[in-house]
Amino acid sequence: MKRITASIILAALLMTTALTGCAAKGDTKEQEIKKVEQSSTAQTENTRIKIGIIQPVEHPSLNQIREAIIAGLEEQGLKDKVEIIYKDAQGDSSNINTIISQFVGDKMDIIVPIATGTAQAAAAATTEIPIVFAAVSYPVEAGLVKDMNKPEANVTGVSDAIDVRQIFDLAFELTPDIKTFGFIYNSGEVNSVAAIDQAKLYCQEKGIDFVEATITNSGELQQAAQSLVNKADAIFTPTDNTVASAMPVLASEAANAGIPVYTGADSMVADGGFATVGVDYTLLGRQVAEMVKRVSDGEKVSDIPVETMREYTKIVNMTTAKNIGVEISVELLKQIKTVE
Structure with a gap:
């Protein structure tokens, strides 16, 4: 997983400053500073963790989950460290496959599918990108994991199984x-x-x-x-x-x-x-965000058991x-x- 360290950023700034000074001797001090800031911003954006969130259709429950995930990521201190790309399949299963393919092609660092169908599509599309699903009621029956306590591949998440x-x-x-x-x-x-x-x-x-x-x-x-x-x-x-x-x-x-x-x-x-x-889908979304944070910190998906809801x-x-x-x-x- 990508990391940002103070030493890397400082080195990048010094190198960029040196290059800027050599390439554009006629620049004013303000212009040189602006170029350094722009270069630093671009490098920071390139090192952000790319998270692709997909839901099958616009609906209050699913929207509530998505919003809670994003809010939860901010609460986990990831606001400026992640780039979130959100897609809605608009109720069309073919759109789900297209969006997932785009996520894989764009080399997302983590894919967060909301609901069972989107999670199944994500799991079928990649065995390398970590997948943290939200609101899959029965992950074993859906073929996403064989063992809830020890996911064997790249898929884990939070189940919304009801009693x-x-x-x-x-x-x-x-x-x-x-x-x-x-x-x-x-x-x-x-x-x-x-x-x-x-x-x-x-x-x-x-x-x-x-x-x-x-x-x-x-x-x-x-x-x-x-x-x-x-x-x-x-x-x-x-x-x-x-x-x-x-x-x-x-x-x-x-x-x-x-x-x-x-x-x-x-x-x-x-x-x-x-x-x-x-x-309570707000609570579920925040649980998913906690799990995404663990993956972004480098924890293996296979070491993160599938979770169920903590409260009903x-x-x-x-x-x-x-x-x-x-x-x-x-x-x-x-x-x-x-x-x-």
Whole structure:
């Protein structure tokens, strides 16, 4: 990894001053100083650590992660030592591959992919550049690592795996009369499939019926939601990027039917979902920044275990609660975070 030392900078300044003096004897003292400063700035920029951040689509959850990563890097003292190149794939998987190829071609020092698909694309594109992923719920199932505790290649990061059982426990605490759950998710997202498998297992163990509707893009969400609200007493959707990108659509259909939507992320509750025991993505982003700092300091990726979230939060949307006629007890209000 690149390093900046006082002695290197001083030597560069002295050499540049000498060359400037020889090459342009007619320059004024001010002109010579300006040239030295410009040369020093260029050399400093060339020695900055280049970090490429990519997210699959613009969405509050993903934006929150990205912003927290950048803020976290500043908190880690890297503000003037890194050059951050951010790219958004705009919901197009082919753009993801193009952006990752650009990152590899531009010789990024670290690639930070947000979400599972972007992390998989990055891992497929390079085995040399360190990759620190953010918000990959199930890294093993996604084929990114074989062992969470000891990554064997160039990939590590922070998982946003949710505790599905905690979400369902909260669901039956808030709305105990649920007989049938509806699951809605993108069957092409590995993280979603893994979470839904856990949800099915929970329902089977508790003797709860469930129905499901799968989608491949956000344009299919409204029709899928309409098919579920007539069959289910409540809906569960995990940290699914496709659903999250159009969460207000699902929230609106469920509210019209008077049924709750339990989600895997706080931002999805903020977008109209009812409740979750979910991830605070600001905290996740800062964890990722800490990991990036370790890599930038020269620590081997294989020596940095994949981390999971340190904190989970019970979150309830009080506006949604009112719209679907659910009352929250005073005692529970003391234990949860509320959004409007």
